[in-house]
Amino acid sequence: MFRGLRTQLLLWTILPLAIILILAAYVGVNGHQAAMRDMVYERDAALARVVADEWSESLASHASLLPTLDPRQPAQCDTACAAFDGGIALYDTAGHLVRGQPSAEVWMARQSQVAALIAQKNQPLSLVFVERGVPRALVSARVADGYLVGAFTPPSLANLGFGRRGVAYVVDGQGVIVASGDATRLGENLAQHEGIAQALRGESGAAFHQDAQGNERVIGYAPIAQTGWGLVIEEPWADVVDPMFQYSILFPLVFLIVAMGALGAVYFGIRNVVRPLQDLVQAANRIAFGDYRAAESPVGGVHEIEELRETLDQMAKQVRAAQNEMQSYITAITRGQEDERIRLARELHDDTIQSLIALQQRVEMAQKALAKDPASALVKLNELRTLIGDTLVSVRRFVRDLRPTYLAELGLIPALESLTREAHAAFTIEGAETRLDAERELVLFRIVQESLRNVAKHARAKKVAVTLSFDEHEITATIEDDGVGFDAPDAPAAYARAGHFGLMGMQERAQLFGGNVYVKSERGKGTKVVAYIPITR
Numbered sequence: 001m002f003r004g005l006r007t008q009l010l011l012w013t014i015l016p017l018a019i020i021l022i023l024a025a026y027v028g029v030n031g032h033q034a035a036m037r038d039m040v041y042e043r044d045a046a047l048a049r050v051v052a053d054e055w056s057e058s059l060a061s062h063a064s065l066l067p068t069l070d071p072r073q074p075a076q077c078d079t080a081c082a083a084f085d086g087g088i089a090l091y092d093t094a095g096h097l098v099r100g101q102p103s104a105e106v107w108m109a110r111q112s113q114v115a116a117l118i119a120q121k122n123q124p125l126s127l128v129f130v131e132r133g134v135p136r137a138l139v140s141a142r143v144a145d146g147y148l149v150g151a152f153t154p155p156s157l158a159n160l161g162f163g164r165r166g167v168a169y170v171v172d173g174q175g176v177i178v179a180s181g182d183a184t185r186l187g188e189n190l191a192q193h194e195g196i197a198q199a200l201r202g203e204s205g206a207a208f209h210q211d212a213q214g215n216e217r218v219i220g221y222a223p224i225a226q227t228g229w230g231l232v233i234e235e236p237w238a239d240v241v242d243p244m245f246q247y248s249i250l251f252p253l254v255f256l257i258v259a260m261g262a263l264g265a266v267y268f269g270i271r272n273v274v275r276p277l278q279d280l281v282q283a284a285n286r287i288a289f290g291d292y293r294a295a296e297s298p299v300g301g302v303h304e305i306e307e308l309r310e311t312l313d314q315m316a317k318q319v320r321a322a323q324n325e326m327q328s329y330i331t332a333i334t335r336g337q338e339d340e341r342i343r344l345a346r347e348l349h350d351d352t353i354q355s356l357i358a359l360q361q362r363v364e365m366a367q368k369a370l371a372k373d374p375a376s377a378l379v380k381l382n383e384l385r386t387l388i389g390d391t392l393v394s395v396r397r398f399v400r401d402l403r404p405t406y407l408a409e410l411g412l413i414p415a416l417e418s419l420t421r422e423a424h425a426a427f428t429i430e431g432a433e434t435r436l437d438a439e440r441e442l443v444l445f446r447i448v449q450e451s452l453r454n455v456a457k458h459a460r461a462k463k464v465a466v467t468l469s470f471d472e473h474e475i476t477a478t479i480e481d482d483g484v485g486f487d488a489p490d491a492p493a494a495y496a497r498a499g500h501f502g503l504m505g506m507q508e509r510a511q512l513f514g515g516n517v518y519v520k521s522e523r524g525k526g527t528k529v530v531a532y533i534p535i536t537r
Helices: 004-068 074-083 104-108 111-119 196-200 247-288 304-373 374-402 405-409 412-422 440-459 501-511
Strands: 087-091 097-101 130-132 132-144 146-152 167-170 177-180 205-210 217-222 229-236 426-430 464-470 476-483 516-521 527-536
Touching: 004 074, 004 132, 004 167, 004 205, 004 217, 004 229, 087 104, 087 111, 087 476, 097 104, 104 111, 111 132, 111 146, 130 146, 146 405, 146 464, 167 196, 167 440, 196 217, 196 229, 247 304, 304 374, 405 440, 412 426, 412 440, 440 464, 440 476, 440 527
Parallel strands: 426 464
Antiparallel strands: 087 097, 087 146, 130 132, 132 146, 167 177, 167 229, 205 217, 217 229, 464 476, 476 527, 516 527
16 A cells, blocks of 8 residues: 555655655755844844934033133134034133033023032033933033033934834943933933943843833943933834744644645656556566567656666666577587587597508508518618608697697797797796686686787787786786787777687686786777686676
């Protein structure tokens, strides 16, 4: 039940895909919110520093500008007092107004703030107050005959662009709001609020704060230099997060997308995987029964299945070619065996049998001459001895071709020395000589013997060299001549196809022991045969 391809496709593809998509959606949303928290955290901290620096710069510039002004010199003050849009005034050492711009009435209305400011020995800046709906700040400077006091509008805390419900405010050293974009919050004590204590300690940064209603708020804070004040901005976290990334809204959408993806994957699997695989199985069964063209036609489906079909078709063609080559090779072996039998029969008939007939005739002639002419019989016996010796040489040569006696009695090297001497070839040994088992030595001997026969039959070579190389792991026999050469196949697998059955036999002998035979030849440039056999498998 659970072993069918459709079921496996559902179990191992669709189900993991659905789980992965859901996890990816969860991780994506969670990652998005984490990234949003980091981004908003950094943004609000940077915004708080920027606004605090703006306030610090404004206060510092007004405090440094004030001592250079004199309200008793109207011409000078008309041009330089513009920075103090709330006016400038001179007070004596007792705190009485001496002269004020734009009018004495305006400064009389600020008497309480001015008195509090002058009373602050180490703080030249007053608390921010609202005058006719406009926030004002006072700054004072000690002069020779009293105090200079200037009124100006501090930088705005409204419309800073960090959220529709975001708010910024300045608190004094006790955590009381002295300036805010929301005028209703002036005078509110925020000493226990997140970020206030850090800002008053001179720290800057951001934090997340839970308000009394349990809503999370993003807090950015920074100190205002030279005042002991702090600036804080805050906004609700819910205003920052896109509603599309809330879990309760996103989960049904993700589930719907996963369901649609699963259905699409099932359809895709049936149409582009299951059916093509079924067609491919049928083609493989037909190939098994000898129809080697069954996989030629495309079965469609995904690219990998088409590649599998092409591979199966290529394999079927190779099997068919291998069968044809094997048939050719078997035919060639059969023909070679018959040719060898014919050669043996010819040599026995033309050489050995003729020699035996001649021996018989010499024996008869000697018998006849023995009674009539003993001296002539002695000559006939000497001829008989010579003929017997020649026959023995011929028979030994014949036997050596069938089974080299030197190889069995003395080993590979003496056998090759005898073989190369008869073929008029140079013989060289490289490395430390090592005896092999009889089977490996016979294989190397037959490879060299076959190569020298090919040279004698086809090469028309003037020089032939045989080199036997020993190393730690293998023995290599190299047969090289300067003959006419031939068009050697590119790979050993093509020897039978090209009709070089002798080379194929040499290769098969070497492969029996884990070795191989390589042939390099070009017409007019000679031939080089390299055969190597491992010392141990």
